[in-house]
Amino acid sequence: MERLTVTLGERSYPITIAAGLFNDPASFLPLKSGDQAMLVTNETLAPLYLDTVRSALEQSGVNVDSVILPDGEQYKSLAVMDTVFTALLQKPHGRDTTLVALGGG
Secondary structure, rough: OEEEOOOOOOOEEEEEOOOOHHHHHHOOOOOOOEEEEEEEEOOOOOOHHHHHHHHHHHHOOEEEEEEEEEHHHHHHHHHHHHHHHHHHHHHHOOOOOOEEEEEEO
């Protein structure tokens, strides 16, 4: 497991990278009961991993929403990111919501 920190003073945040990460809810620290997370994945990976990750986070008391994007290089764009922003705005997500990306490449 590798943990990186994006250093931005008071706005710093951690990034955790590991295989099988979603099998261990403690790996999502510093998430705790009452925190919010938005799972972002694609149509290929959602059926394989979305429910497992959602369940692991919810068992830790995290409030979870998700957005499923189309799969493919052509969808890695600012226009598609607008879908994520819209999903965040439709729910009561704040600046402290954690984005959890399930994807590859």
